[in-house]
Amino acid sequence: MSEFRRIVTTDDENGKSGVLIDGVASNRITVLTEMWVTGDEPVDPRDGIDHAERSDRLEPPAGGTLFRYFEIAPESETAHLSDAEKRKANAEWFAAMNGAHLQPDTSRHPGMHRSKTTDYIILLSGEITLLLDKEERTLKPFDCVIQRGTNHAWVNRGSETALLVAVLVDADTASRG
Template structure:
């Protein structure tokens, strides 16, 4: 099974203020790691402030590939999950997950001793749309796990979770991650780190 390449079109304005296409090319900021087999992340756009600047640079996906969105910003990305190999998964631990996530600046985001080696959380609100295939979203307790299929959407609000493709086909999810906070002391979430 092969990962997809994505065409990314970016609009803008010329010097006279006319709407134009500033960039039309294949998305190039991707991350695949041997210690997270079968998963590819592709970034399409990053913002580093709210409100977002829409007449700024034509390219925002430069530098290191980081899991979480920039402070006060957002990231628009695609994650492709190939079916998991149960034998490989049985050999992995949350330490393996921490090593893999450290490559994205997020080693501390792994839930040590979690139900799945990639159980993690981010301080963000994430909008996800399952484009194809199906995938399990694992939560802290098995009774809260949910099978998501093509066309389903999820709003992930800073909770511990992992993605497990236990099917036979690839699953693609489009995500927008928005930097977030919890109401320290009064919210339901874990206080900020």
């Protein structure tokens, strides 16, 4: 899995800006490398907290955001598995991301999922196909997807791992009742 450097800024007690973190992001959840997470609380640039460490799931906190990299390996790496084994592996994968509840309809593909988020996704390298219930689109590097809470899956039919960056924004108005 790739390593991603991040530089996180801060303010000192006098309101002067500096660097809080300069290093490789260490919070990984399956294929996700968490860069930063926010909740619905006010931002405090002096808190001294690595907010990326707060993330333990596929979705952002209520009223919050998630910024992450994610990698999808080529399908050829699991070609030897039966359909049942692929479904089991995908179910375990989503459970490890605390996202099992996000899979209401996996009839098209075992990786299909739906979250109450608006996601801004950019493919950085490789090739990836976005599967939707009725259609699909293949992305090349620097193509963008604005994923608006629809059922979808990512499938890598290429020969190299696909690297994507995503910002997920909580869009569940019920959570802000």
